[in-house]
Amino acid sequence: MLRGPQTAGELRINCDRLHKFTDISAVEGFLRELAERPAGPLVLELPRQPGSRENRWAHLLCGAPRAEQNAAPAAAMSRSIENGDLAVLRSRVEALEASVADLQGQVVALRSVRK
16 A cells, blocks of 8 residues: 555655565556556556656555545645735745844844853
């Protein structure tokens, strides 16, 4: 069983103790065999997510993975921006920058006292 969708490269590394695949194409070939089984597929190749180089694979032992689960980070970010949370994030960043500037001033003051 996979711990969430993984790329062929991740699968090669994670299953190295069980079976040593020669290269990623061997892993992909085996995954395709599992996906095209006459008795029914055991794995599913998921569509490539924005910003990723490779497709991920998910097991079908517990049913098909939910589509929104795979796109959750991108969807959450777009919803955040759509809901006007961008202004809240900007104010939080400004507060953090002010806090960092204050801490830097305290460090400079402590260094001057030590001399």
